[in-house]
Amino acid sequence: MSHPPAKLDINSDVFKLPILEGSVGPKVLDVSKLYRETGYFTYDPGFTSTASCESKITFIDGDKGILLYRGYPIEDLAESSDYMEVCYLLLFGELPTKKEKEKFDHDITYHTMVHEQLNHFYSGFRRDAHPMAIMVGVVGALSAFYHDSTDISDPRQRLIASYRLIAKMPTLAAMAYKYSIGQPFIYPRNDLSYAANFLNMIFAVPCEEYHVSPTLEKAMDLIFTLHADHEQNASTSTVRLAGSSGANPFACIAAGIASLWGPAHGGANEACLKMLEEIGTKDRIPEFVNRAKDKSDPFRLMGFGHRVYKNFDPRAKVMRKTAHKVLGELGIDDPLLEVAMELEKLALEDEYFIAKKLYPNVDFYSGIILKAMGFPTEMFTVLFALARTSGWVSQWHEMIEDPVQKIGRPRQLYTGPTQRKLTPLDKR
Numbered sequence: 001m002s003h004p005p006a007k008l009d010i011n012s013d014v015f016k017l018p019i020l021e022g023s024v025g026p027k028v029l030d031v032s033k034l035y036r037e038t039g040y041f042t043y044d045p046g047f048t049s050t051a052s053c054e055s056k057i058t059f060i061d062g063d064k065g066i067l068l069y070r071g072y073p074i075e076d077l078a079e080s081s082d083y084m085e086v087c088y089l090l091l092f093g094e095l096p097t098k099k100e101k102e103k104f105d106h107d108i109t110y111h112t113m114v115h116e117q118l119n120h121f122y123s124g125f126r127r128d129a130h131p132m133a134i135m136v137g138v139v140g141a142l143s144a145f146y147h148d149s150t151d152i153s154d155p156r157q158r159l160i161a162s163y164r165l166i167a168k169m170p171t172l173a174a175m176a177y178k179y180s181i182g183q184p185f186i187y188p189r190n191d192l193s194y195a196a197n198f199l200n201m202i203f204a205v206p207c208e209e210y211h212v213s214p215t216l217e218k219a220m221d222l223i224f225t226l227h228a229d230h231e232q233n234a235s236t237s238t239v240r241l242a243g244s245s246g247a248n249p250f251a252c253i254a255a256g257i258a259s260l261w262g263p264a265h266g267g268a269n270e271a272c273l274k275m276l277e278e279i280g281t282k283d284r285i286p287e288f289v290n291r292a293k294d295k296s297d298p299f300r301l302m303g304f305g306h307r308v309y310k311n312f313d314p315r316a317k318v319m320r321k322t323a324h325k326v327l328g329e330l331g332i333d334d335p336l337l338e339v340a341m342e343l344e345k346l347a348l349e350d351e352y353f354i355a356k357k358l359y360p361n362v363d364f365y366s367g368i369i370l371k372a373m374g375f376p377t378e379m380f381t382v383l384f385a386l387a388r389t390s391g392w393v394s395q396w397h398e399m400i401e402d403p404v405q406k407i408g409r410p411r412q413l414y415t416g417p418t419q420r421k422l423t424p425l426d427k428r
């Protein structure tokens with residue numbers, strides 16, 4: 001739908017800003033010609049009011065707590081689809097037919113092995129290296145192994161690189177875990193589902209058969225689906241910005257992993273579990289809630305708040321349900337779940353959190369489930385990166401194929417020294 005342009009009056013000079021409308025969500029003011037026409041930049045640290053691109057992949061309504069992947073509500077995909085279907089949906093825009101899914105499953109499965117030389121990369125790290133540090137290094141290094149899928153101008157190479165990344169992330173992630181505990185790497189198995197294969201590479205040992213629990217397989221697959229994509233978050237924007245320079249897809253995904261690692265972003269699941277462990281018991285919750293409200297204290301409630309959601313993160317609701325299911329089926333009575341439930345209750349009743357519309361986000365419950373499944377906290381963000389790879393590559397594809405895309409190069413509001421004369425050292 002076309003709209004009359006907005007008018008910007010700068011010292012009685014009136015400039016017209018085109019208004020663009022998407023299929024759903026806020027309209028945008030097109031400021032792409034603002035500097036050329038007015039000599040002014042826009043200023044928006046953290047991009048709180050800035051749309052960086054046009055996209056057809058994921059839509060979030062933060063006020064209503066809605067998350068759609070290519071128009072399908074996350075709750076419906078969590079209920080009725082598996083992660084491979086979601087990867088196909090994000091990449092190609094439609095859910096696969098039965099035949100398309102079988103072929104996609106096969107193609108991904110037959111890319112899960114990594115070049116044997118990559119094993120040597122791991123031995124260069126200390127055994128206690130954080131697995132995210134290993135993932136940043138090893139994923140970036142994939143471009144040294146897969147030269148035949150780094151020409152981003154070739155759609156076929158772009159797709160092969162995307163398949164390789166989706167397929168190999170579980171293998172690399174499992175290798176990072178095995179390396180940290182001094183166990184041998186377990187090769188991928190083509191007879192297992194994506195999630196079961198990952199769990200097998202994580203928990204199996206060469207000395208005996210490992211049977212993947214259907215409960216864990218379903219929970220793992222669901223966690224991958226919930227983390228697959230999320231519009232233009234920090235790590236996805238990092239992947240897009242890196243890709244806008246023409247960098248190869250492996251380097252772009254490595255940049256996304258680095259950005260996701262931060263505790264304000266994908267590192268929050270690890271930070272949240274550590275926070276719950278520090279709280280320890282329900283009676284200490286008020287102390288931490290008060291700290292989170294204290295402006296002089298940098299402490300924040302990990303797993304709470306979100307740049308976009310000003311309502312419940314729909315993924316947190318599914319996660320909460322899954323936490324109860326997994327712990328129940330595993331017969332695990334984790335007091336941290338009680339602490340988390342009580343913390344959620346108290347925070348949601350607290351004036352501060354209500355006023356600032358701070359709700360639990362996807363990271364609030366994921367740590368409890370992953371701990372129950374046997375993952376160490378250091379692996380939590382690795383699993384997030386593994387799952388988000390499908391979203392990252394889909395967004396990267398969309399950017400490369402966007403006819404208006406160009407290298408991302410923001411400007412600034414400069415407040416440093418104006419030009420001045422240099423006094424040579426011997427005179428200073």
Ligand code: SDX
Pocket residue numbers: 229230232233234263264265266268292293299300301302303304305306307308356358361362363
């Ligand atoms: C993810 O972007 C995505 O989509 C990310 C993600 C994805 O799928 O890719 O959803 C994954 O990263 C989820 C978020 C995980 N991070 C955390 O749980 C860390 C704790 N949360 C906060 O750090 C914070 O809420 C952010 C970083 C998530 C959002 O920060 P914003 O949008 O910059 O909001 P803000 O910091 O401006 O907060 C608004 C106000 C501030 O108070 P005032 O300065 O207005 O007085 O709310 C306060 C903040 O101090 N606030 C919190 C809080 N989060 C925000 N106060 C206490 N505890 C918190 N958790």
